[in-house]
Every structure is written in structure tokens, then in C-alpha cells.
Amino acid sequence: MSANPPFIETTVATVAVRVLCAFAAKTGDLDLRFTPAPSAQDGIAGHTTVTARRAPGYQREVPLSARFGELRVQGRADGFDPATPRLEEIKTHRGDVTLIPGNHHELHWAQARVYGWMLCEQLALERIELALVYFNIDNGQETVLPVWHSAADLKAFFESLCARYVDWARAETAHCAARDTALQSLAFPFEGFRPGQRELAAAVYRSHGAGRHLLAQAPTGIGKTMATLFATLRAAPAQGTHKVFYLTARTPGRQLALHALQRLRAHPLRVLELVARDKACEHPDKACHGESCPLARGFYDRLPEAREAAAQSGWLDKASLREIAQRHDVCPYYLGQDMLRWSDVVVGDFNHFFDLSAHAWSLTVGDDLRVGVLVDEAHNLIERARLMYSAELHPGAFHAVRRSAPAALKKAMDRLHRQWSALARQHTHDHTVLPGLPGAFIEALQRHHVALSDHLVHTPEGAAGLQDWMFEVQRFLRVAEVFGDHSLVDLAHPHRASGRVRHPVITLRNLDPGPLLQPRWQAAHSATLFSATLSPMDYVNNLLGLPEDTARLDVPSPFDPGQLQVRVTPHLSTRYADRAASLDRLVDVIATQYGERPGNYLAFFSSFDYLQQALQRLQATHPALPVWAQSRGMGENEREAFVARFTESSHGIGFAVLGGAFGEGIDLPGQRLIGAFIATLGLPQVNPVTEQLRARLQTRFGRGYDYAYLFPGLQKVVQAAGRVIRGPQDEGVVVLMDERFARAEVRRLLPAWWQL
Incomplete structure (x- = not known):
């Protein structure tokens, strides 16, 4: 395995601007109240809209880099107007821009200031104007916050961030070198292979070495977990692999993987177990922000010491991570999310890589990682992926929220109610498949979501029901963004009293997850999907959207x-x-x-x-x-x-x-x-x-x-x-x-x- 990002060389550590700033400039509370963040597609579209409005000569996606000793910092500035000169850092959002928390602003300014110094150094500028541009994708409005900075001040800020990061970079570089050395001589932890196990391990090793995906059907009882982990880890250093994701459908699968990794004794391999947020939460009765949860209050101020302790531990299963989090008074779930970047093997559920909001997936793409993906009991992924890319809204939940909603939400809720009622009047059968997304309903739902989000920032306490409903709405809108001919929209009417029209349950239902999974396979250097039941393989290959050159292996049963x-x-x-x-x-x-x-x-x-x-x-x-x-x-x-x-x-x-x-x-x-x-x-x-x-x-x-x-x-x-x-x-x-x-x-x- 090669060095984990942000490192891509052994003599000079390279870090992305956003990673540097998230590591060294993020302070204050963990705060999930400001939730109207647009999707990645909306973010790209927003950047395109803003930069298209600029005058001729405006430069977009400007590549920049700077050195601090052995550390190279690099990234792409959103936009630069050389005539001013002005550098812009563009952030898309929904809702009231004044509700963005202060520590979010500070992080955005940190990124702008780092890019500002890079430009000053590259163009020999003595001063530059920096502007945060917040673009509301719902109404197209820009909020521009311009500030002039001297090159000297920007340099001092840049160097202060790098000084906080460089010791970590050195330690991570040393860790990765020691890890790769250990993996190159990794020994199989048993005297010999079980029948069929060597054949499976060899196929996984070859596939990872060739950067190909593999469908492997192998009978229960031959040790598939150990075979796939051992072969992938042995192949990883030569391939420059940054991480291995071991993904399962059920908790017992995670435990088997963790047990196999303990048997392998691949010190100093850093292993992380990811669990669902509700299973890691220490205060399920509290909201995720500093005014409610003590573990969210000052989270980013205490995170550096917790991160250091977690890195030194190396073994980060659920119990170990919780112990470290308790010792440093931080949230165990979000400590785990932070350690995702710094871990070598990550064991978790399918959704951690394949879901629409999967952190492991966004990290892979955002940091340009080379990853190996192992999918255990892969036959389950077809139905699980369908559920990941499906969503439904129940009228009962909406009406319960509407009855007790404050006046500030009435207008948006009434608009949504009218659109829901229109669908009920137009489609009266017990079950109806619509020809496409109901545009007016989706638009009303988007406005309702913005109103909900703004309200929850202002009045977070006593709003548990509203927050749960907002998460349902948010998920529905995310699924709507990727809707296509692989899915359908259907309406199902609940049992209704005679003569009374009731709102239908609205479902966005994925039928063929393959098109939505294809980008995940493209991002992985190699993926091995294994199970005792992958027949017929054409069926699995098609519905999972795997590449046509995916290798196939059917291990004969070792049983008489x-x-x-x-x-x-x-x-x-x-x-x-x-x-x-x-x-x-x-x-x-x-x-x-x-x-x-x-x-x-x-x-x-x-x-x-x-x-x-x-x-x-x-x-x-x-x-x-x-x-x-x-x-x-x-x-x-x-x-x-x-x-x-x-x-x-x-x-x-x-x-x-x-x-x-x-x-x-x-x-x-x-x-x-x-x-x-x-x-x-x-x-x-x-x-x-x-x-x-x-x-x-x-x-x-x-x-x-x-x-x-x-x-x-x-x-x-x-x-x-x-x-x-x-x-x-x-x-x-x-x-x-x-x-x-x-x-x-x-x-x-x-x-x-x-x-x-």
C-alpha cells in the first residue's frame, strides 16, 4: 500500500488545500443544524453558473501549489480575476446564508487564504483581494464577502497551518512505509490453505495486481474472508493501494473480518470498524450540535488529541474507538468518520461505500484514492443497492408534523399539502406508476426542505419530530436527483374512508441499481465480490453494473x-x-x-x-x-x-x-x-x-x-x-x-x- 492521502511521495509529503485546512483550521463545535448543503451535482452547476457571470479574462479552476519545507500543498482555486486581482472561493448552499455557523465560515476563509498566498507567491503579488462567494442554488443569489489581504499576512497564515500539520505528515509517512514493508512479507496465518481457499486467494491477488474486478463464487466454509483479505493486502504495496474497504451486509460479517485481521497480525496496519451513527451515539436523546450534546460542544478543539491517540492505537474497532472517544470527550461516531482518512483497512456496511451520502465513496473520489474493495456476501448487494437508491414519503408523517408545526413553516407546508392533494385527485387507483417525477410536487418539497432547515437552525430544541421528518425529506430529494430510467415513481393509496381522498404514499423505487453503481466500480482500483451464491453470474454482473471485463471464478465445492x-x-x-x-x-x-x-x-x-x-x-x-x-x-x-x-x-x-x-x-x-x-x-x-x-x-x-x-x-x-x-x-x-x-x-x- 502506498501512503494514505494526503501523501503521494516518500520524500515530499503532498497535501490538498482542503485536507490541510480541515486538519489545522477547523475549530469549535460539531454542528449538523445547517443541513441545506446541495448535492455534488448542484455544487458543480452552481460553480459553473457563478463563473459564467464573470467578465472576460476570468480564470476558472486555477491549479496552484506551494512548499513549506518538505511539505507541498496543492489544489485548485475556484476562480481568479487578474484585473483586480481577486481570488474567489465559491460555496453553494440552500436557505438563509446568515445561518451558516461561524466555524464553517472560518474554514472557508482558511481555504481562500491558502489559495491567496499561493497566487501571491506565484505572481509575485504584494496584496490580493479574497472573496467568499456564497451562491444560493434555489434563487441564484450571490452573497459576496470581499476582503483585501497582504501577501505577508497570507504567508504567515499559510505557514502556521503547515507547521501544525507537518509533524503529522512525517509520522504518517513513516507509518505508511512501515506498513508497506510489513505487508510485503505478510504470511498466511495458518499452516496451509483449505481446499479451494488457495485458488480464491490467487485469483484475488491477480485481479488486484491487474486493477480488475472479480466475481468469485465459492462455497461456504473454505475461508473466503481470510483468503480475500490476505491476498488483497499482499498485493496492495506493489499497486500503490491507499486503502482496503471490506464491506458486509450484516454485523456477523464485520466480526469475521475483524477476527481475520487480528489473526493476520499485520502490525502496524491501522484498522477501523465503521458502525451506524445510531449504534455509536452516546446521547441519542440529544441533537448533533454544541448547544445540545456535550460531545459536540468544542468537538474540533479536542479532536486533534483524540485523532493522535486513535492513530497510535491502530486497532479501532467499535469498543476501542469508543474508549478513546470517551477519554478525550468527543463523539465516537465522528471520531471514526475523521479516522476514515487515516486508516488502512476499513470494515463496514455496504452503505459506507455505495450509499448516496457514503463518506468512504466521497473520500475515494475527493482525494483520488487508489482503493481495493472487498464485498462480502455480494448477492445481497443487488437488493441493498435498490434500497439505497429508493425513498418514500408517508402522508401520515407529514400530517403529524403539520399539525404541530410553527407558523413559520405554514406557507411551505400548505404549498406541499396542495401538491400532494393534486396527485391524490389525479391518480385514484390503489397503485399508480407515474410517467416521471412529479415536478410541481418536487419543487414544493424543495421549498419545504429549505424552510425546515432554516427553522431548525433558529429553534433546534424540542424539534425532534421536525428533524426526523427533515431527514426523510432530504433523503427523498437526494434520490430524486439521480432518478432515471433505472427507477420509477409510484403512488399507493392507504385504506381510505368512503368518499374521502387521502394523500398517497409516494415512492421513488430503484429497479436496476447497475447504472448508479457504475461510478463506484470505476473509482475502485480493484473490487472483489464474493459469495456462495452468485449464479448465474450474468444476472449479478448486469444488475450490479460491473464492467464487461470483470473476471469470474467459480470455486468447486471441497465437500464430498x-x-x-x-x-x-x-x-x-x-x-x-x-x-x-x-x-x-x-x-x-x-x-x-x-x-x-x-x-x-x-x-x-x-x-x-x-x-x-x-x-x-x-x-x-x-x-x-x-x-x-x-x-x-x-x-x-x-x-x-x-x-x-x-x-x-x-x-x-x-x-x-x-x-x-x-x-x-x-x-x-x-x-x-x-x-x-x-x-x-x-x-x-x-x-x-x-x-x-x-x-x-x-x-x-x-x-x-x-x-x-x-x-x-x-x-x-x-x-x-x-x-x-x-x-x-x-x-x-x-x-x-x-x-x-x-x-x-x-x-x-x-x-x-x-x-x-
Whole structure:
């Protein structure tokens, strides 16, 4: 791995202007109240509008650099008018410009002053006018704050920032050199590779070395986490890789990755675990600003010492980061966000790189990082990405806020109410797909958002409901900004009283996440997506928008087919219309198998309703058989208790929903699980939304039914069946309880090593 930004050389450390200023000039409170920051697209458009208004001779995106000893500072000034001479630092915003916090202004001025010194040095100027230009993208208004500075004052300010940064730069350069040396001789932490594990590691190493992406299907139990991490870290120094992101869909995946990194003992590798803000928050009853939360008050004043302690620690999982944050009286979540720039391996959820507001993604692009991305259980990314690029607004939440909203918000809320009502009158069916974004509604929502944001800055206390609603509105608008033919807008009317028109639920629903994920893949030097269920790979490749030259690997199963008995139950249908008639036969198959070989089993069903029907029938006909069941909305402790019932000496059947918490990501080796009953093909429910998905994917890929129903359903089946055989000594049975499993088109999608 090469030096983390801001460093790109070993003899001279290079830092971007904005990184230098964020490190050395950011002071005061953490304050999230000023939220009307435009999107990146809006920011670019705003800069273009402002610079287009300037006189001939005005220079845009002026590249500049300056030295301070061994430190080189570089960046691009937004605009320069040589006739004045005047340098402009342009910032786009929404809402009242006077509500921008003072420490935000100071940071913006710091950037302008650094660029100002660079220009003075480059052009031999004795003085220069600097101007902060705040551009309101909603009304096109500019707020210009001009100040003249002498070159001597600007030089002194520049050198003061660099002096605060240069020791950190030296330490980071030394850290990166030591890290790369350690990784070049990194040893595999076991005596040998498991069957299939070496093949996977070699493919990952080659792909990272070639700067290519890789789809790797490999069976459960071969050690995919260790193989992918080891190979990527070994390949990283030669490729100049700045960071490795290990991304998972579930918390157990993060823990496996952290455990593997501990086993690798790659000191001084700096490892960071990212968790969701709500799970890291120490004061969930308080808002994120200094007037409310003590950890936000003076956050940036205490951050330097906390950052230094975190860098010295090197191991920054959730518990370690929290301990350091408590010691320095700072917010653990935002300490973690700051350490993202200074960490070598980052372990987190999919959303940390792929979501619209993902910090890891913006850091990769903004700092021009060379990153390796490892995507664990990658089959989950299709549906997760759809959710990341979807949003909905519920009328109930709006009406609840509107009833108690202050007078200052009435005008914007009334405008939004009228537009929502117009949609309700125009579209009266239970479910309606609109031809495109409802422009008037979106415009009213944008104005409402600005009014909400301004109000919350002025009156932050006692506004928890307003703030939650504002976040919903903000997310909806962000999704609207990237809306395209990969998505649709639909209206769903709630149950309504006779003759009364009610506002519909409005959903921006992504169907094909590929186009929105493509920039993420382009930004990564190499990405490896791995799972036990990536078949068919064309389906995964297309819906994730991976490049055409993505390499593919299908690691053969190391298990003997004799270890797993797979049976299809004939003459049994779990179709909705057939369930009542087939219920007795279904529970008889379960009870018979259990009677022949008592032990621990999982039984999977397509829904909680179907699960309960089967459970009640089994208890009625075989009351002595021990059973336990998944329930709706299980908390973490309840899920742990469910899994804890599976012991080496216990017997019984756990009932679960296919595709839920127990269909993947749990490890029950040996006698803890000896079999699984799967009473469904896992096909999504037929409803207007899924039918829209089928039709759209038929148009885009020519295989609408397969992409919308068959492939995702059978991936869940294979994942669930994969709970049974976890190691070379395991033996078990999988009973596929539907006659459709015998069809040729279905059997082709099941693992080749299964002997049906």
C-alpha cells in the first residue's frame, strides 16, 4: 500500500488545500443544524453558473501549489480575476446564508487564504483581494464577502497551518512505509490453505495486481474472508493501494473480518470498524450540535488529541474507538468518520461505500484514492443497492408534523399539502406508476426542505419530530436527483374512508441499481465480490453494473457429495393456492425425517403467516416434537437466543422465514445443525411492484421473470441450504419441499455438487 492521502511521495509529503485546512483550521463545535448543503451535482452547476457571470479574462479552476519545507500543498482555486486581482472561493448552499455557523465560515476563509498566498507567491503579488462567494442554488443569489489581504499576512497564515500539520505528515509517512514493508512479507496465518481457499486467494491477488474486478463464487466454509483479505493486502504495496474497504451486509460479517485481521497480525496496519451513527451515539436523546450534546460542544478543539491517540492505537474497532472517544470527550461516531482518512483497512456496511451520502465513496473520489474493495456476501448487494437508491414519503408523517408545526413553516407546508392533494385527485387507483417525477410536487418539497432547515437552525430544541421528518425529506430529494430510467415513481393509496381522498404514499423505487453503481466500480482500483451464491453470474454482473471485463471464478465445492443428502418432495406444492391442501403432507415429511434421524433442523418458509400455519399443524399432530420459531421484529437478544437453542446435544426444529436473519450469516457446525427443510422456492410475491420490476427488467435484459423472480428466489434457497454443511466432517440432509424443484430450469440453478 502506498501512503494514505494526503501523501503521494516518500520524500515530499503532498497535501490538498482542503485536507490541510480541515486538519489545522477547523475549530469549535460539531454542528449538523445547517443541513441545506446541495448535492455534488448542484455544487458543480452552481460553480459553473457563478463563473459564467464573470467578465472576460476570468480564470476558472486555477491549479496552484506551494512548499513549506518538505511539505507541498496543492489544489485548485475556484476562480481568479487578474484585473483586480481577486481570488474567489465559491460555496453553494440552500436557505438563509446568515445561518451558516461561524466555524464553517472560518474554514472557508482558511481555504481562500491558502489559495491567496499561493497566487501571491506565484505572481509575485504584494496584496490580493479574497472573496467568499456564497451562491444560493434555489434563487441564484450571490452573497459576496470581499476582503483585501497582504501577501505577508497570507504567508504567515499559510505557514502556521503547515507547521501544525507537518509533524503529522512525517509520522504518517513513516507509518505508511512501515506498513508497506510489513505487508510485503505478510504470511498466511495458518499452516496451509483449505481446499479451494488457495485458488480464491490467487485469483484475488491477480485481479488486484491487474486493477480488475472479480466475481468469485465459492462455497461456504473454505475461508473466503481470510483468503480475500490476505491476498488483497499482499498485493496492495506493489499497486500503490491507499486503502482496503471490506464491506458486509450484516454485523456477523464485520466480526469475521475483524477476527481475520487480528489473526493476520499485520502490525502496524491501522484498522477501523465503521458502525451506524445510531449504534455509536452516546446521547441519542440529544441533537448533533454544541448547544445540545456535550460531545459536540468544542468537538474540533479536542479532536486533534483524540485523532493522535486513535492513530497510535491502530486497532479501532467499535469498543476501542469508543474508549478513546470517551477519554478525550468527543463523539465516537465522528471520531471514526475523521479516522476514515487515516486508516488502512476499513470494515463496514455496504452503505459506507455505495450509499448516496457514503463518506468512504466521497473520500475515494475527493482525494483520488487508489482503493481495493472487498464485498462480502455480494448477492445481497443487488437488493441493498435498490434500497439505497429508493425513498418514500408517508402522508401520515407529514400530517403529524403539520399539525404541530410553527407558523413559520405554514406557507411551505400548505404549498406541499396542495401538491400532494393534486396527485391524490389525479391518480385514484390503489397503485399508480407515474410517467416521471412529479415536478410541481418536487419543487414544493424543495421549498419545504429549505424552510425546515432554516427553522431548525433558529429553534433546534424540542424539534425532534421536525428533524426526523427533515431527514426523510432530504433523503427523498437526494434520490430524486439521480432518478432515471433505472427507477420509477409510484403512488399507493392507504385504506381510505368512503368518499374521502387521502394523500398517497409516494415512492421513488430503484429497479436496476447497475447504472448508479457504475461510478463506484470505476473509482475502485480493484473490487472483489464474493459469495456462495452468485449464479448465474450474468444476472449479478448486469444488475450490479460491473464492467464487461470483470473476471469470474467459480470455486468447486471441497465437500464430498455424500456428505449432503438432497431430496425433492414429489407431489407437494407450496404455491399459495395449494398450501391448505398440502399442509398435512408437509408436516408429515418434517416429522418423518426428524423421527428417522433426531437432531437439530431449520425449517424455512416464504412468510410468517405460512410459518405459523405449518408450526401450528405440526404442534397439533406431533406435540412432543421440540420446536421454536422466528417472530416478526425480533431484537438482537431474541435472535441470539434463537441461535443458542442449536447446541451439540440439543434436538429440535427451528422455524424461520427464508431470506430472513437465519437464512444466511449464521454458523452451526457439527451436530448443531444436521438438516434443513425448505418449503418454498423463495420467489418474491406477485404484486404490482414486482410486476413492474419484471416488465422493466424484461425490457432492459430480456429475462424479466428470471431476474425478478426465479434467480433471487433460488439464491435464498441455496443460502439457506448452505447452513447445513459447514466443515469437512459435517453430514446432513436438505429437503426441498416443492415439486417445482424437480424442473430442469430450476435444477440448473442449484449447486453442481448436490446429487439430486
